[in-house]
Amino acid sequence: MTAAEQHWPAPTATDPVDAVVTVPGSKSATNRALVLAALASQPGYVRRPLRSRDSLLMADGLRALGIGVEDELNSSTGVSGGGDAWRVLPAPLGGPARVDVGNAGTVMRFLPPVAALADGDVHFDGDPRSHERPLGGVIDALRVLGARVEDGGRGALPMTVHGTGALVGGTVTVDASSSSQFVSALLLSGPRFQNGVEVRHVGAPVPSMPHIRMTVEMLRAAGAQVDAPEDGGVPDVWRVTPGALLGRDVVVEPDLSNAAPFLAAALVTAGTVLIPDWPERTSQPGDQLRDLFTRMGGSCELVEEGLRFSGTGRVHGIDADLHAVGELTPVVAAVAALADSPSTLRGIAHLRLHETDRLAALARELNALGGEVSETEDGLRIVPRPLHGGVFHTYEDHRLATAAAVIGLVVPGVEVENVATTAKTLPDFPDLWSGLLGAKG
Incomplete structure (x- = not known):
C-alpha cells in the first residue's frame, strides 16, 4: 500500500x-534565504533551516544550477535549538540543468529568474498539480526583462529557460492577483539584473502581502536597495537597484x-x-x-x-x-x-x-x-x-x-x-x- x-x-x-x-523553521524564510545566499558575492549560512520537501527541492534546484549548498549539521549559533545549517557557496550559474519543483510554489516561481542569469538551458518540471498552478505572470515578466522562455504557450510548467549568463532587467508590469510570489520572484533576483527591476502590479489586490514584505526585508538585510509601497513609495510598485548582495549568517525563524x-x-x-x-x-x-x-x-x-x-x-x-x-x-x-x-x-x-x-x-x-x-x-x-x-x-x-x-x-x-x-x-x-x-x- x-x-x-x-x-x-x-x-x-x-x-x-x-x-x-x-x-x-519557516519555509518562506528558508527558501528566500537560500536564493539570496546563492546570488550573493560571498559564502553564507542559512541556520536552523526548514528541512522539508519544499526546501530540499529548492536546495537541489540551486545545486543543479551550480551553487554549492553544503550540510553543516554541527555548526554553532547562539540561538536556542541551533546547530543545523546549510553553507551556501555562490558560483557561476550554468546549464544545461533540470530542476524538479515538486509542487512548491516558491521553487517554481523563484528559480526561473535565477535560471535566466545562468549560462545555458534550464528545464523546469514537477508534480502533475504543478502544471495547473499559475506561472504565466513570471514567464511573461521574464520575457519583458530580456529572457527567452519556452513554455509551449501554456503559461505553465513544464518549461525551459534559455539562460545567457545575464539579464537586462528594467520595468515590468505583472498581474499578481493570483500569487504574491510573482512579485517576490522578480525582486529576489533583481539586484543581479543589469538594470535592476521595477515591478508594477495591475489587477485585483495582491494576496498574502506579508510575504512580499518578508522578501523586501530580507533583500535589505542582504544589502539591496529596495523601494516599497509600504515605506511611502508608489502604490503597487517595487524597485530594486542593481548591486552586490552580501553573504550573510541568517538564522531562520x-x-x-x-x-x-x-x-x-x-x-x-x-x-x-x-x-x-x-x-x-x-x-x-x-x-x-x-x-x-x-x-x-x-x-x-x-x-x-x-x-x-x-x-x-x-x-x-x-x-x-x-x-x-x-x-x-x-x-x-x-x-x-x-x-x-x-x-x-x-x-x-x-x-x-x-x-x-x-x-x-x-x-x-x-x-x-x-x-x-x-x-x-x-x-x-x-x-x-x-x-x-x-x-x-x-x-x-x-x-x-x-x-x-x-x-x-x-x-x-x-x-x-x-x-x-x-x-x-x-x-x-x-x-x-x-x-x-x-x-x-
Missing part, C-alpha cells in the same frame, strides 16, 4: 493538551503558519501550548494567529520562552478577511467547524489555485463528516454541526492534513488520507502531533 493509500487514525484528546512544541494546528489544539481542547522562540516582531503572516485565535476564544501572551497560548473552554465563530493570510485558512476552517456559532472566511478566492482547490476541498471534506460548509464567491461560510468520524481526504495538500488532525482531536474516528503529505513543510508531523498528546510517535 502506498503512502497516499494509507489512512492515519487522527488521535483524539482525552484531556486538555499541555505541551511545548518546537516548530521547525520558526514557521509561525505551521504553528496553527498546535495552537488550534490548545483552543479546541481548552489546553495550553508553548511555541518556543516566537519572535516579538516578524513579517511572517502566521503571526496573525495570535489575533485570529484570540477572537475565536483563546488567550495568549509573549513570554521569555516564546508564545504561550491557552484555550478557555469556548470556541467562537469568526468573520475574518484572510486575504493576507490565506495559508491559515484550512486550520481556521477546522476550528470554525467546532465553534459555537457560524463563521465567514472572506478574501480567499486565490486559494482555489494553491496545492489543490482549498475552498472546494475544505467544503467537501468537512461536509462529509457531517458539517455544513458552503463556498462563497471569495471564501467559505461555516455553520457548526455535530461531526462524526470518517476519512478526510487531503488532495496531496499538507494544510488539509493538519486541519483534519485538529478535527480528530475532538471527533473520534477521523482518518487522514496520506498524512505523509505534511512532509512538504512540516517533517515528522505525526510524531509531533503524538508528542502534543503525550503519546509516543
Whole structure:
C-alpha cells in the first residue's frame, strides 16, 4: 500500500493538551534565504533551516544550477535549538540543468529568474498539480526583462529557460492577483539584473502581502536597495537597484503558519501550548494567529520562552478577511467547524489555485463528516454541526492534513488520507502531533 493509500487514525484528546512544541523553521524564510545566499558575492549560512520537501527541492534546484549548498549539521549559533545549517557557496550559474519543483510554489516561481542569469538551458518540471498552478505572470515578466522562455504557450510548467549568463532587467508590469510570489520572484533576483527591476502590479489586490514584505526585508538585510509601497513609495510598485548582495549568517525563524494546528489544539481542547522562540516582531503572516485565535476564544501572551497560548473552554465563530493570510485558512476552517456559532472566511478566492482547490476541498471534506460548509464567491461560510468520524481526504495538500488532525482531536474516528503529505513543510508531523498528546510517535 502506498503512502497516499494509507489512512492515519487522527488521535483524539482525552484531556486538555499541555505541551511545548518546537516548530521547525519557516519555509518562506528558508527558501528566500537560500536564493539570496546563492546570488550573493560571498559564502553564507542559512541556520536552523526548514528541512522539508519544499526546501530540499529548492536546495537541489540551486545545486543543479551550480551553487554549492553544503550540510553543516554541527555548526554553532547562539540561538536556542541551533546547530543545523546549510553553507551556501555562490558560483557561476550554468546549464544545461533540470530542476524538479515538486509542487512548491516558491521553487517554481523563484528559480526561473535565477535560471535566466545562468549560462545555458534550464528545464523546469514537477508534480502533475504543478502544471495547473499559475506561472504565466513570471514567464511573461521574464520575457519583458530580456529572457527567452519556452513554455509551449501554456503559461505553465513544464518549461525551459534559455539562460545567457545575464539579464537586462528594467520595468515590468505583472498581474499578481493570483500569487504574491510573482512579485517576490522578480525582486529576489533583481539586484543581479543589469538594470535592476521595477515591478508594477495591475489587477485585483495582491494576496498574502506579508510575504512580499518578508522578501523586501530580507533583500535589505542582504544589502539591496529596495523601494516599497509600504515605506511611502508608489502604490503597487517595487524597485530594486542593481548591486552586490552580501553573504550573510541568517538564522531562520520558526514557521509561525505551521504553528496553527498546535495552537488550534490548545483552543479546541481548552489546553495550553508553548511555541518556543516566537519572535516579538516578524513579517511572517502566521503571526496573525495570535489575533485570529484570540477572537475565536483563546488567550495568549509573549513570554521569555516564546508564545504561550491557552484555550478557555469556548470556541467562537469568526468573520475574518484572510486575504493576507490565506495559508491559515484550512486550520481556521477546522476550528470554525467546532465553534459555537457560524463563521465567514472572506478574501480567499486565490486559494482555489494553491496545492489543490482549498475552498472546494475544505467544503467537501468537512461536509462529509457531517458539517455544513458552503463556498462563497471569495471564501467559505461555516455553520457548526455535530461531526462524526470518517476519512478526510487531503488532495496531496499538507494544510488539509493538519486541519483534519485538529478535527480528530475532538471527533473520534477521523482518518487522514496520506498524512505523509505534511512532509512538504512540516517533517515528522505525526510524531509531533503524538508528542502534543503525550503519546509516543
